[in-house]
Amino acid sequence: MEQSVLHRTLRDIAAVLVVAIFMFPLFWWALTSIKPMYAIFNKDHVVVFDFVPTLINYAVVLLGWSRAEIAIESGSTFGVGGTSSYDSRQTILDSIIVSVGSTALTMVVAVLAAYALSRMTFRTRTGFLNWVLGQRFMPPIAIIVPLVLMYKAAGMRDTDNLFMGYVGLILIYALMNLPIAVLLMKSFFDDVPKDVDEAAMIDGATRWQTFRRIVLPMVRGGIAAAAVLCFIFAWTEFLLSLFLTTIIRTVPVKITTFVTSTGSEWGFISALGTAAVIPGFIFILLVQRHLVRGLTLGSLKE
Amino acid sequence: MASVTVSNVRKTYGDVEVIHGIDLDIADGSFVVLLGPSGCGKSTLLRMIAGLETVTSGDIAIAGRRVNGVHPKDRNIAMVFQNYALYAHMNVKDNMSFSLKLAKRPQSEIDEKVGWAARILNLEPYLARYPRELSGGQRQRVAMGRAIVRDPAVFLFDEPLSNLDAKLRVQMRTEIKELHERLKTTTVYVTHDQIEAMTMADRIVILRDGIIEQIGSPLDVYDHPANLFVAEFIGSPAMNLLKGVVDGNSVRMDSGVVLPLPPERNPGQGRKVVYGVRPEHMGPGTGTGIKATVNVTEPTGPDLHIYADLGGEEICAITSERLTLSRGDTISFNPRLDRIHLFDAGTGKAIT
Ligand SMILES: Nc1ncnc2c1ncn2[C@@H]1O[C@H](COP(=O)(O)OP(=O)(O)O)[C@@H](O)[C@H]1O
Ligand SMILES: [Mg+2]
Numbered sequence: 001m002e003q004s005v006l007h008r009t010l011r012d013i014a015a016v017l018v019v020a021i022f023m024f025p026l027f028w029w030a031l032t033s034i035k036p037m038y039a040i041f042n043k044d045h046v047v048v049f050d051f052v053p054t055l056i057n058y059a060v061v062l063l064g065w066s067r068a069e070i071a072i073e074s075g076s077t078f079g080v081g082g083t084s085s086y087d088s089r090q091t092i093l094d095s096i097i098v099s100v101g102s103t104a105l106t107m108v109v110a111v112l113a114a115y116a117l118s119r120m121t122f123r124t125r126t127g128f129l130n131w132v133l134g135q136r137f138m139p140p141i142a143i144i145v146p147l148v149l150m151y152k153a154a155g156m157r158d159t160d161n162l163f164m165g166y167v168g169l170i171l172i173y174a175l176m177n178l179p180i181a182v183l184l185m186k187s188f189f190d191d192v193p194k195d196v197d198e199a200a201m202i203d204g205a206t207r208w209q210t211f212r213r214i215v216l217p218m219v220r221g222g223i224a225a226a227a228v229l230c231f232i233f234a235w236t237e238f239l240l241s242l243f244l245t246t247i248i249r250t251v252p253v254k255i256t257t258f259v260t261s262t263g264s265e266w267g268f269i270s271a272l273g274t275a276a277v278i279p280g281f282i283f284i285l286l287v288q289r290h291l292v293r294g295l296t297l298g299s300l301k302e
Numbered sequence: 303m304a305s306v307t308v309s310n311v312r313k314t315y316g317d318v319e320v321i322h323g324i325d326l327d328i329a330d331g332s333f334v335v336l337l338g339p340s341g342c343g344k345s346t347l348l349r350m351i352a353g354l355e356t357v358t359s360g361d362i363a364i365a366g367r368r369v370n371g372v373h374p375k376d377r378n379i380a381m382v383f384q385n386y387a388l389y390a391h392m393n394v395k396d397n398m399s400f401s402l403k404l405a406k407r408p409q410s411e412i413d414e415k416v417g418w419a420a421r422i423l424n425l426e427p428y429l430a431r432y433p434r435e436l437s438g439g440q441r442q443r444v445a446m447g448r449a450i451v452r453d454p455a456v457f458l459f460d461e462p463l464s465n466l467d468a469k470l471r472v473q474m475r476t477e478i479k480e481l482h483e484r485l486k487t488t489t490v491y492v493t494h495d496q497i498e499a500m501t502m503a504d505r506i507v508i509l510r511d512g513i514i515e516q517i518g519s520p521l522d523v524y525d526h527p528a529n530l531f532v533a534e535f536i537g538s539p540a541m542n543l544l545k546g547v548v549d550g551n552s553v554r555m556d557s558g559v560v561l562p563l564p565p566e567r568n569p570g571q572g573r574k575v576v577y578g579v580r581p582e583h584m585g586p587g588t589g590t591g592i593k594a595t596v597n598v599t600e601p602t603g604p605d606l607h608i609y610a611d612l613g614g615e616e617i618c619a620i621t622s623e624r625l626t627l628s629r630g631d632t633i634s635f636n637p638r639l640d641r642i643h644l645f646d647a648g649t650g651k652a653i654t
Contacts, residue, residue: 195387198354203401203448204375213400217391 026277033057033270040266057271061088086268088275091254096279097166098241098250099234102173106181106230107223109174114185115211119197132179140176144243147172151244158246165247172240177230184229188222189215224290231283235276251276304365304378304455304488305330306351311360313346313512320346321512323360328505333482333489337499338509339535344492345460347509351490352381352458365455380449381458385465386441388433388448394420395429398447419447422481439470446478450485457482459491463498475501496536500524508532530650533578533643539607542584542617544577545647553577553644557613559592564639569653576650578643581607584619584635591634596627608633 031048032040039051059065064087117128140147151157156168192215200210238252249257255272258265306328313321321343328334336344349355351362353374361368369377389397395416402412420426423443433441442462449457459478463471479502482489493499499506500520508515508523508531516528527533533541546553546561548569553561561577569575585591586608594610594617601607608619610633619635627633644653 193385193387195383195385196389198352198374199381199383199387199448200389200400201354202352202374202379202381203452204404205400206375209404214389218389220391 026274029270030274032266033274035267037267057267058275060086061268061272062092062275063087064089086258086265088251088254088272091249091251091272092275092279094166094248095235095250095276098169098173098248099231099279100283101166101170102177102234103227103230105170105174106177107227110178110181110185110226111216111219111223113178113182114189115215117182117186118189119194128182132183135176135179140239144239147240148243157244160247162247165245168245169241169248169250172244173230173234173237176237176240177233181226181230184226185219185222188219192218220290224287227287228284232280235280306456306488306490307361307363307366308347308351309361309363311347311350311362312358313343313350313355314358319358319512321350321358324512324514326507326514326517328488328490331486331488332504333479333491333502334505334507335499335503336490336492336507336509337496337503337535338494338515340494342509343512344494344509346512348381348458348460348490348492351456352379353377378455379458380452380454380456381460382442382445382449382462384461386433386445388441388444390433393430393432394425394436394444394447397433397444398451401448401452415451415453416447419451422450422484423447423477438466439474442466442474443477446481450481455488457487457489457491459489461493462491464493464495471498478502496538500536506536508535526652527578527643528652530576530578530645533645533652537580539581539618539620541578541580541643542615543645544612544615544617546575546577548573548575555613555615557615559613561592562637562639563644564642567642567644569644574647575653576645576647578645579637580641581618581620583638583641584617584621585637586619586621586623586625586633586635588625589634591636593632593634596629596631596633598629599625599627 034053034055034057035047035051036054036056039047056065059069064085116122117125148157151168154168155161156164156171159165196214196218197210200214201207205213236252237250241248241250242253242256251272255269258269258272306326308324308326308328311321311324312319324347326334336347338344346355350357351364353369353372357370362370364377364379389400392400398416398419399412402415407415416429417426420429423446425440425443425447428436428440428444433444436444442465445462462478463474466474475498478491482502491498491502503520505517506520506523507517510531516523516532518526523532524536527536527541530543534543544553544555544559544561546555548554548563548571549560550571551563551565551568553563553575555561555577592612594612597609597611597616599606599608605620605622606625608621608625608627610617610619612635617635619633645651646653
């Protein structure tokens with residue numbers, strides 16, 4: 001009994017330690033975001049907790065406060081320079097639209113394609129794996145120049161049309177995510193026994209009804225998992241969004257503009273970085289109740 | 303209700319033919335078992351009847367209508383799969399009513415039918431449960447409930463009991479048989495278990511490597527196997543099969559042991575035959591007869607199984623006598639002459 005208490009305690013300590021190690025950067029980032037300027041830039045010692053917390057960094061990136069307002073609030077103009085605007089409200093909105101849009105598009109196409117790959121036989125079926133591998137071999141930087149030209153020609157780059165900008169990024173993210181999403185969804189469909197489809201067909205369901213009412217609900221967990229992956233990719237992607245659009249600045253691109261010729265605005269960077277965690281967090285919260293294992297449990301013998 | 307007719311049906315996968323021209327008539331209301339070792343094509347044949355596999359050549363008709371190109375849902379059949387194939391995301395009630403909902407039947411009829419099926423199958427307390435919350439036997443019943451609510455013309459079962467434990471298997475066997483007695487729906491039942499086939503079937507169709515070896519009632523195939531394959535496959539413990547040469551009114555084994563033939567059987571002097579006797583017809587005793595040496599005995603309760611060495615071959619005999627035998631004892635056999643099977647050693651066909 002005593003030993004098992006010791007055992008448990010040690011295990012709990014180990015768990016807390018591991019979580020702490022992984023959470024520390026996030027914690028430090030969040031902490032930095034509420035530090036006033038003097039606490040971030042202190043050449044004498046590292047300021048951990050001995051500062052007066054401020055929300056000024058958030059006011060700038062999330063409410064669009066001007067330099068004058070900052071100066072008044074902080075009572076000093078130290079470090080408030082550069083020409084960039086730090087208002088990131090449009091950026092966050094753009095990132096949400098592009099990430100949600102591309103995830104939705106990817107999942108619709110991937111689910112349909114994966115079902116076909118899992119259940120039907122057709123000639124080009126075997127080419128699929130090559131497509132996935134080929135796409136993985138090829139880093140985006142290798143094709144960025146032709147892509148830029150194509151986007152230009154298609155009117156999705158160097159345009160004032162915000163809508164075209166969204167379409168452009170949604171399309172390229174969907175394309176980047178598709179192979180892996182299809183591969184993932186195919187493995188989830190493969191886990192649903194074909195007997196279930198056949199039973200539904202004998203019960204009188206058409207192919208579409210079988211898909212929609214029987215198989216799709218059984219891969220709910222897979223859809224949630226794949227959607228999270230796609231969302232995270234789109235939310236954090238930098239290169240394509242930097243090159244393929246001029247009108248949209250997604251969060252990762254926007255943050256780079258906080259590194260200016262007169263210094264890096266660590267306060268604003270950390271505020272936007274911390275704020276940027278939240279939409280992804282909400283998205284995962286929304287889908288995580290579907291992320292339960294064993295949805296097909298009970299369909300089969302154990 | 304309907305008859306099922308299979309005429310000269312073949313099935314090839316790529317270059318491999320797995321069903322080699324099968325003819326089969328299944329009468330309206332009968333319970334037909336397709337029996338054969340694993341891989342002989344039972345499932346393939348059943349799935350062709352269901353419409354889940356295409357027919358390479360030949361015809362399948364249900365209730366006199368050719369159904370070769372007909373979608374499974376339009377064949378008016380119901381199928382129970384080996385692994386149940388339940389809809390995991392639906393509760394028992396929804397599993398059973400799915401087909402009726404698709405057919406847009408009125409809710410009152412759906413409730414009535416599902417209630418009726420649940421009563422028959424003792425599923426009433428479980429209607430709100432999900433498949434994962436049920437035991438194997440209950441899942442099997444849900445799969446059957448899903449089939450019977452539709453009131454189909456033909457039931458197709460593909461090894462429905464092989465995932466259950468032995469005790470449950472015996473119980474479900476009886477339940478399926480009772481269900482058939484009650485509904486009188488034409489049933490095609492696939493199994494590799496000859497006991498299941500014997501106990502449930504009106505007629506047994508014995509398959510091997512995509513061809514039919516014999517069709518008959520259970521007792522028919524047991525008492526009059528058409529060939530060596532059927533003789534060996536049906537019956538447990540299996541029929542004793544001893545090679546020999548006809549010599550007058552007996553069969554002489556290579557080892558010199560002489561096996562008696564009934565006087566009216568005369569397969570021809572010098573013919574190479576296989577002499578078959580079921581264990582229960584061996585007539586073991588201690589008096590005169592064919593001498594053998596006891597290897598091992600297994601009491602089963604009602605019977606005693608005796609394994610003995612007869613001229614270098616191990617044979618089995620069953621008796622309800624309480625004989626006390628031990629290894630090395632000499633035992634004598636007097637096979638029942640009217641229950642002797644003779645097969646041609648070359649072709650394996652029964653000699654009548
Ligand atoms: N889809 C398929 N492709 C190729 N061969 C198959 C396929 N399905 C079944 N077979 C072959 O057909 C034969 C009969 O299979 P099956 O009907 O499943 O046998 P059983 O149900 O009697 O065990 C087997 O040799 C099997 O390998
Ligand atoms: Mg089979």
